[in-house]
């Protein structure tokens with residue numbers, strides 16, 4: 001058996017090595033490292049896959065959020081509603097632009113934004129709402145979009161963990177996550193559901209004028225070369241990453257299937273276990289299992305994690321400290337938040353190895369060990 005890893009990118013690469021190597025070599029041969037033809041070709045292919053009008057490639061998923069907020073012309077002090085239970089990047093860009101994050105709690109089953117809590121958090125200063133499709137599952141977008149539309153507040157989907165996931169509206173219409181709000185952002189960090197061999201990101205939108213503005217922001221605020229109209233930044237997806245992504249996009253649905261198959265295996269092994277709550281699968285979404293994150297009950301999570309480490313079974317906490325408890329946020333925004341679900345998840349969640357190459361043998365080994373460890377420490 002292979003060494004167990006949280007994410008095994010090497011085996012995934014080896015399966016498509018000739019195709020990837022050729023794509024990379026072609027970029028090197030062309031020497032068009034920046035703005036090569038692969039960048040536009042990949043953006044177009046991703047737009048087709050997602051069913052969205054514009055895909056704006058950029059340097060990473062954090063930049064994608066920052067560029068989107070910059071293009072919305074928000075003013076210092078404007079409020080942005082986000083979950084605290086997310087990766088810090090979602091909140092960091094809000095602070096960077098001197099906006100004010102307003103944290104809401106998440107749903108105890110899906111771990112995504114609790115829409116009733118969003119309703120309570122809206123004020124006349126609310127200028128954006130950023131739902132996060134955490135762990136690969138969509139936030140409940142239909143009620144959120146209705147609520148936001150009623151208040152004329154733009155919704156920006158942080159889709160970094162859910163590229164390829166679907167949301168199903170009550171009328172049956174099925175759309176890709178990241179394409180429902182005014183804009184959606186994603187990351188191509190290597191471990192994400194669609195990952196490159198370094199850093200990369202993109203923004204999705206169906207809005208023509210916003211797309212143009214975001215392209216300008218990402219390109220030093222210029223539309224015409226050397227004529228800078230607005231303050232921008234420098235954020236690009238380079239040609240080698242685009243070439244890798246162009247190859248991997250063709251396999252994205254296979255990768256998602258492999259993740260779902262692994263998740264089904266875990267579910268079957270844990271379903272009857274009194275100490276484990278398997279990830280909830282909302283009827284309105286199709287989970288892509290960026291992570292497989294369980295909740296432990298009546299057993300101490302950290303003891304389980306230590307027991308697994310002793311047996312060389314990797315596990316992770318995504319994320320050990322929610323954003324509203326981060327030192328920088330407490331310093332900049334000294335607000336007392338009561339987010340009981342977020343607190344509960346912080347103590348009880350545990351993510352297990354999840355990637356596209358897990359064999360049944362490995363999954364069985366992981367599951368057997370988890371159950372043994374839990375029985376020992378419970």
Ligand SMILES: *Cc1c(COP(=O)(O)O)cnc(C)c1O
Pocket residue numbers: 060061062063086087089090132158160161186187188189199200201
């Ligand atoms: C990974 C991630 C990001 C940031 O993406 P980078 O490409 O690492 O900048 C933002 N939000 C969430 C929820 C993420 O998981």
